[in-house]
Every structure is written in structure tokens, then in C-alpha cells.
Amino acid sequence: MDYDKLATVMRRTALEAGAKIMEIYNSDDFEVKTKSDESPVTEADEAADALISAALKAAFPDTLIVTEEQADSHSQQADTFLIVDPLDGTKEFVKRRGEFTVNIAYVENGTPTRGVVYAPAKDRLFYTLADGSSVEESGDLALETVGETTPINVSTPDNSALTIVASKSHRDQATEDYINQYATKESISAGSSLKFCLVATGEADFYPRLGRTMEWDTAAGHAVVLGAGGQVLRFDDHTPLTYGKPIYENPFFIVTAPGVELKEA
Structure with a gap:
């Protein structure tokens, strides 16, 4: 290419x-x-x-x-x-x-x-x-x-005061329960793949997504995050999220700056 x-x-x-x-x-x-x-x-x-x-x-x-x-x-x-x-x-x-x-x-x-x-x-x-x-x-x-x-570069996170971004349209109780495991300075909501970009620019430290998404929802934001030094990981085992899966469906995932001490799923 x-x-x-x-x-x-x-x-x-x-x-x-x-x-x-x-x-x-x-x-x-x-x-x-x-x-x-x-x-x-x-x-x-x-x-x-x-x-x-x-x-x-x-x-x-x-x-x-x-x-x-x-x-x-x-x-x-x-x-x-x-x-x-x-x-x-x-x-x-x-x-x-x-x-x-x-x-x-x-x-x-x-x-x-x-x-x-x-x-x-x-x-x-x-x-x-x-x-x-x-x-x-x-x-x-x-x-x-x-x-x-x-x-643009991801943040250097302070685990005692994290900024978390979550979905505006899909923020449910499971997401709230997961976020509540962290010491947060601020929790913000945003729509679409802007959430990836807020992590990429360091405006947020991480973004958990506990809900159905497809690869076309996430791939562009994922690339931007990687190019800014961040990670996009599976929610279940914290391994990198991969693409080309059957029907292009994603598991739950976390977008994060390195250094965030991720909690167990």
C-alpha cells in the first residue's frame, strides 16, 4: 500500500x-x-x-x-x-x-x-x-x-484521578458499575468514535465499551489511538482487539492510555 x-x-x-x-x-x-x-x-x-x-x-x-x-x-x-x-x-x-x-x-x-x-x-x-x-x-x-x-498523544494517567469517557447513547448500569471501580476525577459522555479521539488526544484516560459494536464503528478510531500511543484491548482478557472477525462484530473492549491500572472484568 x-x-x-x-x-x-x-x-x-x-x-x-x-x-x-x-x-x-x-x-x-x-x-x-x-x-x-x-x-x-x-x-x-x-x-x-x-x-x-x-x-x-x-x-x-x-x-x-x-x-x-x-x-x-x-x-x-x-x-x-x-x-x-x-x-x-x-x-x-x-x-x-x-x-x-x-x-x-x-x-x-x-x-x-x-x-x-x-x-x-x-x-x-x-x-x-x-x-x-x-x-x-x-x-x-x-x-x-x-x-x-x-x-496527538495519549495521557500519562494518574490512577488516583482518572478521566473516563463513556457512550452518550449506550451508557448502562454495567458500564457504571465498571467505571465505579476506578478513582475518577471526571466522567464525561460523548457520541460516536469521538470517544476514541478523546483518549488519543489525552482529553480522557480511558473508554470502556460494554455493549455491541461492529468493526466499522471502531477501526478508524482504533487506528488514531494506536498512532497516538494508546491501546485498544478486549474487555475480557486485556489482549489487543483484532479485526476481520466473523460478520465484523466486536467483543466488549477498553480504549486506554498505557499506565491505567485496569480492573478485572
Whole structure:
């Protein structure tokens, strides 16, 4: 893989998809449908998926693309593949809370090594460079001109005063019980894959997820966390979370800065 080309295409494609999503988000009304698993899908999900799929296929015609909105891709497997969630946080989108993201990642032999997470309503863009390190870009976020990029790094945690981030839409009693085992300075909520990025930037020390997720929900954020020096571990045995699993379904997991003294599941 040409990592320079990959970084350029993923960044540009995420920005283009974000612009399309915001057109629909800022309209007076948009269609919301319900998928077979009872989750919502909007015309923004579908428009962004079409845009991203076309761009990735044109740039990387020989690479498998797995995307949430194309069910036929969920039965395909490869050692290396691109994986896409065109609009992560659809519930946040529908409620117009702004905490939704575009996620594009490249997985190699079970590990997401490159990725981009773009939160268009928040004007926050996180991605891995060609060398795998992670940055946040600020400024106008123009397609053709890369703005100021700042290297991001996970925190050096203080186990007597941890900052924990958890899901805004999926925070349940099991999650609360687990979090309560830790000495916390602050517990914050966020939507979509922004939670990964808050760990990557050091704004939070760790993020536990005790609930069903799919690999397209997590791969881009996972890549950004790895490029910032963090870890994404299985909840049950604290081994690295891997990708390319059957139907692309994840077990429970923990996103963490090294040094957090993790409690037993």
C-alpha cells in the first residue's frame, strides 16, 4: 500500500463526505428509516456511503472495502481491507446533537494501521499520517490545502484521578458499575468514535465499551489511538482487539492510555 496516497485519499474523502452530511444535517428535514436491526439510517448515511465507496474504489481498486451500509460486504474477508462507517452516531445526527463522525480505516493482518475520524459538526479532524502517527488538523479543513496539524498523544494517567469517557447513547448500569471501580476525577459522555479521539488526544484516560459494536464503528478510531500511543484491548482478557472477525462484530473492549491500572472484568 502507498501510505502517502492512502493518507491523502482518506483525508479528502472524509472531508467530502462530511460536507455532504452537513448539507443534509442543516436542511429543514431529512428522511429517517429503520434497518433490520432496529437501528436508524438516514439519507445522509446513504449519500456519504455512496461517495466514500466510489472514491475508495477508484483509488484502491484491488482492496476489499467493507462498509456498514452495504450488507453484501459483511460476508467478504481479506487479510488487508478498508472499512467504513460513513456516518457513525446516527442517533446523535437525528437528534441534531452534533457528535457524529465519518470513519474510514485500513486494516492490515488484524490491526487498523491507518484511519481518519472526522466530526464535521464539531470541526474536528483526526487522522494518521503515512508513517502511522496521529494528528489533529485545525483551521479551514480545505480539500486541497492541509491546515495546521498537531501531533496527538495519549495521557500519562494518574490512577488516583482518572478521566473516563463513556457512550452518550449506550451508557448502562454495567458500564457504571465498571467505571465505579476506578478513582475518577471526571466522567464525561460523548457520541460516536469521538470517544476514541478523546483518549488519543489525552482529553480522557480511558473508554470502556460494554455493549455491541461492529468493526466499522471502531477501526478508524482504533487506528488514531494506536498512532497516538494508546491501546485498544478486549474487555475480557486485556489482549489487543483484532479485526476481520466473523460478520465484523466486536467483543466488549477498553480504549486506554498505557499506565491505567485496569480492573478485572
